[in-house]
Amino acid sequence: MNIIDETLExxxxxxxxxxxxxxxxxxxxLESISPLIESDKRYQENSIVKRLVVPDRQIQFQVxxxxxxxxxxxxxxYRVQFNNALGPYKGGLRFHPSVNSGILKFxxxxxxxxxxxTGLSMGGAKGGSDFDPKGKSDAEVMKFCRSFxxxxxxxxxxxxxxxxxxxxxxxxxxxxxxxxYKNITSKYDGVLTGxxxxxxxxxMRPEATGYGVVYFAKEMLEIEHKKPLLGxxxxxxxxxxxxxxxxxxxxxxxxIPVTCSDSKGFIYDKRGINVELLKEIKFQKRASLELYLxxxxxxxxxxxxxxxxxxHGVWNIPCYAAFPCATQNExxxxxxxxxxxxxxxxxxxxxxxxxxxxxxxxxxxxxxxxAPAKAANAGGxxxxxxxxxxxxxxxxxxxxxxxxKLQETMRQISKKVALTAKDYGVERNYVDGANIVxxxxxxxxxxxxGI
Ligand code: NDP
Numbered sequence: 001m002n003i004i005d006e007t008l009e010x011x012x013x014x015x016x017x018x019x020x021x022x023x024x025x026x027x028x029x030l031e032s033i034s035p036l037i038e039s040d041k042r043y044q045e046n047s048i049v050k051r052l053v054v055p056d057r058q059i060q061f062q063v064x065x066x067x068x069x070x071x072x073x074x075x076x077x078y079r080v081q082f083n084n085a086l087g088p089y090k091g092g093l094r095f096h097p098s099v100n101s102g103i104l105k106f107x108x109x110x111x112x113x114x115x116x117x118t119g120l121s122m123g124g125a126k127g128g129s130d131f132d133p134k135g136k137s138d139a140e141v142m143k144f145c146r147s148f149x150x151x152x153x154x155x156x157x158x159x160x161x162x163x164x165x166x167x168x169x170x171x172x173x174x175x176x177x178x179x180x181y182k183n184i185t186s187k188y189d190g191v192l193t194g195x196x197x198x199x200x201x202x203x204m205r206p207e208a209t210g211y212g213v214v215y216f217a218k219e220m221l222e223i224e225h226k227k228p229l230l231g232x233x234x235x236x237x238x239x240x241x242x243x244x245x246x247x248x249x250x251x252x253x254x255x256i257p258v259t260c261s262d263s264k265g266f267i268y269d270k271r272g273i274n275v276e277l278l279k280e281i282k283f284q285k286r287a288s289l290e291l292y293l294x295x296x297x298x299x300x301x302x303x304x305x306x307x308x309x310x311x312h313g314v315w316n317i318p319c320y321a322a323f324p325c326a327t328q329n330e331x332x333x334x335x336x337x338x339x340x341x342x343x344x345x346x347x348x349x350x351x352x353x354x355x356x357x358x359x360x361x362x363x364x365x366x367x368x369x370x371a372p373a374k375a376a377n378a379g380g381x382x383x384x385x386x387x388x389x390x391x392x393x394x395x396x397x398x399x400x401x402x403x404x405k406l407q408e409t410m411r412q413i414s415k416k417v418a419l420t421a422k423d424y425g426v427e428r429n430y431v432d433g434a435n436i437v438x439x440x441x442x443x444x445x446x447x448x449x450g451i
Pocket of ligand 1 (some may be wrong): 004165166167168169188209237238240242243261262263264325326327350351352377380381
């Protein structure tokens with residue numbers, strides 16, 4: 001048995017069922033890097049693969065907080081500090097009822113290679129809670145965040161571990177978390193990124209992931225000599241931070257993003273989604289997408305219960321470019337078949353691992369350009385890295401400066417990924433290209449450090 005199979009077998013035996021997404025993520029990476037492991041014996045001699053798949057540490061803690069009825073509520077809190085070979089642990093916090101240690105391990109593992117791809121000095125981590133901010137008052141969210149940070153602050157620091165946002169953690173939550181950290185430690189340092197601008201956040205951090213996704217798609221289309229996005233119909237899933245700014249940048253570049261979705265249904269607006277209205281519904285009112293119809297009666301709204309079996313409604317809409325921006329495994333084999341039948345030319349992942357392995361293989365087999373999340377959505381963490389630089393140097397960069405640096409970062413990542421895929425004989429396989437580039441840098445640092 002070779003080292004890759006041995007490691008996967010060991011993981012299967014040692015992890016409980018909740019770790020399915022973690023196993024899926026590791027399997028994809030190890031299969032991609034196997035030519036490198038075979039050709040460079042240093043990686044086997046230093047047991048890099050076995051060491052990379054085990055987090056440095058996993059912290060789990062109780063978060064008790066008082067709701068508006070003065071009842072005690074209890075949630076689980078987590079931080080998975082996966083690997084800091086390249087820099088301080090870095091990765092978002094997710095607040096969603098589906099959060100468990102397996103999902104956070106998958107996200108933390110992906111984060112190691114994503115952060116490596118940015119070229120910045122950041123290790124990989126992820127954290128969060130099964131707390132659901134949806135339907136909670138601001139006071140409840142604040143009390144939860146205070147209690148969560150009371151424990152988390154013991155393990156983080158601007159040179160140790162720097163969390164950020166993710167699903168369910170936006171500017172409001174980061175504000176409460178940072179306020180609590182400051183209260184406890186009396187330190188005003190860059191311990192979190194995604195902070196509101198007035199207390200040390202970077203301009204363009206909210207937009208960074210979505211804008212970066214579109215910049216990456218633009219670069220890939222150029223590399224592949226395909227038609228640019230101008231005038232093309234695009235489908236986007238999700239209606240959170242990543243989806244909204246993906247839609248906004250698509251519109252800015254003259255594309256026509258016609259869909260968005262949430263956990264209850266999706267909107268199809270042929271004329272193009274009105275992003276200002278979407279921001280109002282999701283960021284200000286925190287309401288259901290159905291509200292979109294009050295302003296645009298001609299748009300269509302389809303509820304989840306009306307989706308065909310094994311289909312996520314939004315992927316039935318014909319498009320040139322698809323952008324899954326909601327959550328993991330939201331684009332199935334059946335969805336991929338529908339997209340291909342309707343003529344899709346490029347799929348760019350905005351969410352983390354939104355495409356199932358079977359769907360990814362089909363896209364690649366059918367010649368659809370497939371841009372994997374760890375490269376395409378790395379713009380968010382790249383601008384988080386820029387926020388850390390600004391905090392450390394007490395400087396503020398302009399929106400235009402950050403935007404130019406983000407565009408350059410996405411260009412560099414796309415070039416490295418495409419070139420590496422070619423060098424390793426898997427031209428046009430950007431999944432393998434991204435995994436090899438990301439892995440190599442981390443692995444070389446781990447060898448240099450010793451154990
Ligand atoms: P948000 O919380 O802002 O938005 C998430 C969106 O996805 C919402 O529209 C939500 O709908 C929908 N959603 C969540 N879970 C499900 C589900 N199980 N089924 C259907 N829809 C669902 O999160 P973000 O936009 O920040 O994150 C989206 C994705 O992008 C995640 O995979 C995240 O890890 C990834 N990502 C985020 C980055 C960032 O900077 N924020 C950086 C890199 C990656 P509803 O409101 O109904 O729950």
